[in-house]
Amino acid sequence: MPSLENNKLYINNSLKREKELFVPLHSPNVGLYVCGPTVYSDVHLGNCRSFITFDMVYRYLSHLGYKVRYVRNITDAGHLENDADEGEDKISKKARLNDLEPMEIVQTYTLGFHDVMAKFNAIPPSIEPTATGHIVEQINMIEKIMEEGFAYEINGSVYFDVEKYNANHNYGVLSGRKIEELISGTRALDGQSEKRSPLDFAIWKKASPSHIMRWKSPWSNGFPGWHLECSVMSTKYLGEQFDIHGGGMDLKFPHHECEIAQNTAANGKEAVQYWMHGNMLTLNGAKMSKATGNTLLPEELFTGNTDKLTKGFAPSVVRFFMMQAHYGSQLDFSNDALIAAEKGFNRLMEAYEKLKSLNAGDGSSDFSIKDWEGRCYKAMNDDFNTPILISHLFEAAKFINSCADQNSRLKEEDLASFKLILKAFIFDVLGLEEINKSEGGNKLDEVVKMLIGMRAQARADKNWALSDQIRDQLSNLGILLKDGKDGTDYSIDS
RNA sequence: GGUUCCGUGGCCGAGCGGCUAGGCAGUGGUCUGCAAAACCAUCUACAGCGGUUCGAAUCCGCUCGGAACCUCCA
Numbered sequence: 001m002p003s004l005e006n007n008k009l010y011i012n013n014s015l016k017r018e019k020e021l022f023v024p025l026h027s028p029n030v031g032l033y034v035c036g037p038t039v040y041s042d043v044h045l046g047n048c049r050s051f052i053t054f055d056m057v058y059r060y061l062s063h064l065g066y067k068v069r070y071v072r073n074i075t076d077a078g079h080l081e082n083d084a085d086e087g088e089d090k091i092s093k094k095a096r097l098n099d100l101e102p103m104e105i106v107q108t109y110t111l112g113f114h115d116v117m118a119k120f121n122a123i124p125p126s127i128e129p130t131a132t133g134h135i136v137e138q139i140n141m142i143e144k145i146m147e148e149g150f151a152y153e154i155n156g157s158v159y160f161d162v163e164k165y166n167a168n169h170n171y172g173v174l175s176g177r178k179i180e181e182l183i184s185g186t187r188a189l190d191g192q193s194e195k196r197s198p199l200d201f202a203i204w205k206k207a208s209p210s211h212i213m214r215w216k217s218p219w220s221n222g223f224p225g226w227h228l229e230c231s232v233m234s235t236k237y238l239g240e241q242f243d244i245h246g247g248g249m250d251l252k253f254p255h256h257e258c259e260i261a262q263n264t265a266a267n268g269k270e271a272v273q274y275w276m277h278g279n280m281l282t283l284n285g286a287k288m289s290k291a292t293g294n295t296l297l298p299e300e301l302f303t304g305n306t307d308k309l310t311k312g313f314a315p316s317v318v319r320f321f322m323m324q325a326h327y328g329s330q331l332d333f334s335n336d337a338l339i340a341a342e343k344g345f346n347r348l349m350e351a352y353e354k355l356k357s358l359n360a361g362d363g364s365s366d367f368s369i370k371d372w373e374g375r376c377y378k379a380m381n382d383d384f385n386t387p388i389l390i391s392h393l394f395e396a397a398k399f400i401n402s403c404a405d406q407n408s409r410l411k412e413e414d415l416a417s418f419k420l421i422l423k424a425f426i427f428d429v430l431g432l433e434e435i436n437k438s439e440g441g442n443k444l445d446e447v448v449k450m451l452i453g454m455r456a457q458a459r460a461d462k463n464w465a466l467s468d469q470i471r472d473q474l475s476n477l478g479i480l481l482k483d484g485k486d487g488t489d490y491s492i493d494s
Numbered sequence: 495g496g497u498u499c500c501g502u503g504g505c506c507g508a509g510c511g512g513c514u515a516g517g518c519a520g521u522g523g524u525c526u527g528c529a530a531a532a533c534c535a536u537c538u539a540c541a542g543c544g545g546u547u548c549g550a551a552u553c554c555g556c557u558c559g560g561a562a563c564c565u566c567c568a
Contacts, residue, residue: 035568050568080566090566181496182564248568280562287562324517325507330500330561337506340518387508391516401532464527482531
């Protein structure tokens with residue numbers, strides 16, 4: 001493993017639109033902020049891809065030896081449903097419709113989110129702050145932005161003055177949008193707006209009488225604008241300047257653009273060094289979206305209980321499927337692709353299992369572990385190129401199989417480091433998990449081994465009828481026997 | 495309409511000027527009592543048309559097709 005000083009990690013910085021050498025502000029400490037979910041309904045698989053992507057990023061940075069403070073928020077207020085003026089807070093609305101406390105909604109879906117993340121083997125962030133837990137800080141930031149002259153109050157609401165900000169700063173640095181085009185492209189200039197410009201966005205909204213979620217502020221009883229919470233919480237926990245900010249591609253504009261404006265307006269400098277954007281998971285060629293019903297819930301995926309799938313898939317298989325594509329590329333979800341991924345995943349895991357019981361050969365090795373390790377790091381250092389890493393893992397699998405068939409060999413010390421490196425990349429970095437062979441506990445394993453023993457005897461007696469019967473009946477149960485040179489192994493179809 | 499991006503073999507997906515990943519599926523072998531697994535070998539590509547270059551899937555232009563964002567979204 002390369003040392004922190006020697007490792008050269010390149011990150012595709014969305015802000016610069018090019019790969020840049022990653023140099024943390026305060027190495028070995030790294031600050032990572034990722035936009036979390038709005039907890040007003042179940043997370044779908046598209047949401048999960050983003051979080052799994054940044055889980056991988058967090059894992060790799062940690063693996064390299066960085067001390068990462070990983071902050072991912074829970075949006076539990078302030079997320080308006082539509083245009084800022086008429087919009088209702090999503091959580092507030094859901095609570096009103098179901099006659100529940102907003103915090104009941106928040107609790108339900110936060111727990112659901114955590115449950116799904118755990119199934120995907122995502123490591124919880126170091127800090128998971130909520131918007132409602134940081135109202136005071138948000139009010140403070142609004143005051144600061146106002147003091148700097150980049151926001152104005154009208155009727156108890158406070159708006160960020162985009163045009164004023166743009167006079168000395170660049171509103172559009174991230175998204176590549178030009179303010180003039182934004183103005184001309186704005187629809188619904190129906191004169192209802194109290195904002196000075198349609199581009200301005202709310203950082204504090206006065207609550208309408210029906211709005212349940214409200215807090216006292218110098219301007220009104222109201223609630224914070226959605227974009228504000230991320231600026232506030234990232235600043236609070238990671239400082240006015242920090243290393244990496246991640247999120248889905250769809251958040252680039254306006255959310256991230258507004259975050260940049262807020263931070264810069266309040267603190268006079270850009271907060272984020274490297275912006276990373278995960279691309280969309282599509283279904284039938286279009287982005288997953290609750291609004292259109294084009295979604296897949298993790299639960300449907302695990303159980304196969306949906307007409308979009310022919311069977312259920314283990315969370316690790318789905319994770320592996322996602323890792324086979326680069327995080328920056330759009331990925332289309334399909335049953336066929338999942339089945340192919342599952343087979344590949346199983347092959348990789350079986351090779352890893354084989355490696356555990358591999359014997360070292362004497363003399364030299366037929367495979368340069370050191371070179372191979374270098375290639376693995378090179379792939380990950382090139383903007384977290386997990387598909388390339390996986391291709392190297394399959395190369396390793398091929399070699400393991402060859403050793404198991406005694407066509408190749410590996411000397412003692414190489415074998416030891418091979419095991420360590422492969423384990424690190426499969427489990428620590430990619431975050432995959434072995435699908436438990438013996439779901440019914442160890443007893444199933446023992447029973448299968450017993451049957452394998454009986455079959456071996458039958459084969460020795462040339463009792464093919466019996467040996468095939470054992471094999472076929474196990475096969476019908478989804479237990480596949482695999483005859484190798486050193487006896488019989490088995491795998492269980494999920 | 496504007497902004498960002500993409501079109502790779504039967505399918506999924508890397509590569510982003512020369513060395514033409516990987517997985518799944520296919521084909522031919524080896525092994526095996528047979529089969530599966532495993533191993534070895536192997537066939538299908540770079541949307542179209544121009545241009546730059548000694549050389550392009552990779553750069554430039556145009557055409558066609560698709561996506562995300564410009565309302566909420568991971």
